[in-house]
Amino acid sequence: MNFFIAAVRRELILALRRRSDIVNPLAFFLMVAVMFPLAVSPEPKFLAQVAPGVIWVAALLACLLSADGIFRSDFDDGSLEQILVSPQPLVLVVLAKVLSHWIISGFCLALMSPLLAMMLFLPSEGLGALILSLLLGTPTLSLLGAIGAGLTVGLRKGGILISLLILPLYIPVLIFGAGTVQAGAMGLPIAGYLALLGALLVLSMMLAPFAIAAALKISVRG
Amino acid sequence: MLEVKNLFCERDERVLFSHLSFSINSGEVVQIEGQNGSGKTTLLRILCGLSEAYEGELFWQKKGMPEVLDDYFRKMLYVGHLAGVKSSLTAEENLAWMQQLDPALNKVNIAEALKSVGLYGFEDVPCYTLSAGQQRRVGLARLYLSTAPLWILDEPFTALDKQGVAEKEALLAQHVLKGGSVILTTHHDLNVPGHKVRHINLDEVAHS
Numbered sequence: 001m002n003f004f005i006a007a008v009r010r011e012l013i014l015a016l017r018r019r020s021d022i023v024n025p026l027a028f029f030l031m032v033a034v035m036f037p038l039a040v041s042p043e044p045k046f047l048a049q050v051a052p053g054v055i056w057v058a059a060l061l062a063c064l065l066s067a068d069g070i071f072r073s074d075f076d077d078g079s080l081e082q083i084l085v086s087p088q089p090l091v092l093v094v095l096a097k098v099l100s101h102w103i104i105s106g107f108c109l110a111l112m113s114p115l116l117a118m119m120l121f122l123p124s125e126g127l128g129a130l131i132l133s134l135l136l137g138t139p140t141l142s143l144l145g146a147i148g149a150g151l152t153v154g155l156r157k158g159g160i161l162i163s164l165l166i167l168p169l170y171i172p173v174l175i176f177g178a179g180t181v182q183a184g185a186m187g188l189p190i191a192g193y194l195a196l197l198g199a200l201l202v203l204s205m206m207l208a209p210f211a212i213a214a215a216l217k218i219s220v221r222g
Numbered sequence: 223m224l225e226v227k228n229l230f231c232e233r234d235e236r237v238l239f240s241h242l243s244f245s246i247n248s249g250e251v252v253q254i255e256g257q258n259g260s261g262k263t264t265l266l267r268i269l270c271g272l273s274e275a276y277e278g279e280l281f282w283q284k285k286g287m288p289e290v291l292d293d294y295f296r297k298m299l300y301v302g303h304l305a306g307v308k309s310s311l312t313a314e315e316n317l318a319w320m321q322q323l324d325p326a327l328n329k330v331n332i333a334e335a336l337k338s339v340g341l342y343g344f345e346d347v348p349c350y351t352l353s354a355g356q357q358r359r360v361g362l363a364r365l366y367l368s369t370a371p372l373w374i375l376d377e378p379f380t381a382l383d384k385q386g387v388a389e390k391e392a393l394l395a396q397h398v399l400k401g402g403s404v405i406l407t408t409h410h411d412l413n414v415p416g417h418k419v420r421h422i423n424l425d426e427v428a429h430s
Binding site for chain 1: 304310320348
C-alpha cells in the first residue's frame with residue numbers, strides 16, 4: 001500500500017512539474033465548448049439539446065489526447081525498464097499511473113464541466129447528472145486509454161494508432177454517459193444509466209490493469 | 223550464481239549468437255565484448271529478463287529462470303543504456319523512487335550515496351539542469367545503495383570523467399571482494415583493481 005501511495009505521489013509530482021500535461025486536456029475541453037456555438041448556432045434552445053453529446057464527446061477526446069503520454073516519458077528515459085526488473089508488481093504501478101492520469105484529466109474535466117454546461121445552456125436539472133456521469137465514466141476512459149498507450153509506447157508514431165485502437169472501446173461509455181445527461185436534463189431518473197457506467201468501470205478495473213501490464217511487457221520485451 | 227545454457231538469439235534473420243553457454247560465479251567480473259551491433263545489449267537484456275526473444279535456458283542458483291524470476295529480481299541490479307533517471311525530478315527524488323521500486327537499495331542512505339558519486343550539493347535541483355555525466359552519476363548512485371549480489375551493467379561508464387570511472391572500478395572491486403558478481407559491457411579498458419576480468423567475446427561465438 002505504501003508503495004502504491006508513493007507511486008501515485010511520484011506521478012502527481014511529475015504532472016505538477018509539467019503543467020502543460022494538466023492544462024492541455026482542459027484547454028481542449030473548453031475550446032470545444034467555445035467553438036461549437038460559433039460554428040453551428042448560438043440558439044440556446046438548440047444548444048441545450050445537443051449539450052450532453054457535445055460535452056461528452058469533448059471530454060472523451062480530451063482524455064484520449066492525454067492518454068498517449070501515460071507511459072511515453074517512462075519508456076523514453078528507461079524508467080519503464082527499471083519498473084519491469086523490479087520486484088514490485090507491475091499491476092500496482094500501472095494502477096497508480098492510471099489513477100494519477102484520471103486525477104489530472106477526468107477528475108479535472110468533471111470539475112470544469114459545470115462551466116461548459118452553462119456556456120451550452122444545459123438545463124440546470126442535468127448538471128448533477130453531468131458531473132456524476134463524468135466522475136463515473138472517465139476512469140473507464142483512462143483505463144482503456146492506458147491499454148492503447150501500453151501497446152503503442154514502443155512505436156515511434158503511436159499517436160494515430162492509439163485512436164484507432166481505443167475509440168471503438170470508448171463508444172459504450174460515450175453512449176451511456178451522454179444518455180445519463182440527456183435523461184437528467186429532461187428530469188428522468190438516471191440511476192439505471194449510472195449503474196451501467198459503474199458496471200463498465202468495475203469491469204474495466206478488473207481486467208484492464210492486467211491487459212495494460214501485458215501490453216507494456218510486449219512493448220518493452222519485443 | 224547465474225548459468226546460461228545453449229543460448230540462441232536471432233535478430234532480423236541474422237544470428238547474433240548460438241550455442242552460447244557460460245556461468246557466472248560469485249566473485250567474478252565478466253565483460254561482454256563485441257563490435258557495435260554484435261548483440262551485447264541484447265544479451266544483457268535477456269539475462270535480466272527484459273527480453274524473451276531467445277532460445278535456450280537460464281538458471282539462477284541452479285533453478286530454471288521463469289520459476290525463480292521474483293527472487294532473481296530481488297537479487298539482481300540492472301543499470302541499462304538509459305539511466306532511468308527522470309529529468310524533472312531531483313536526484314534525491316529519483317533515488318527515493320528507485321528505493322521504492324527495489325527495497326534492497328538500502329545499504330547506505332541517499333545523501334551518502336549522492337556524496338559518493340560526487341553530487342553533494344546537487345541533491346535538490348531537477349536533473350535536467352545537470353550535465354550528461356552528472357545524470358549518469360545519479361543513475362549509478364544505485365550501485366552504492368545496492369545490496370544485490372548480481373549487477374548487470376550496460377555501458378555504465380558512458381559520459382563519466384576519468385576520475386568517475388576509476389571510482390566505479392574501485393566500487394566494482396569492492397563488490398566482487400564481498401562475493402558479488404558483475405556482468406558488464408564497456409568500450410573502456412576495464413581495470414578492476416586486484417581482480418581478473420573474464421571476457422566473453424560475442425564476435426567469436428556468433429558462428430561457432
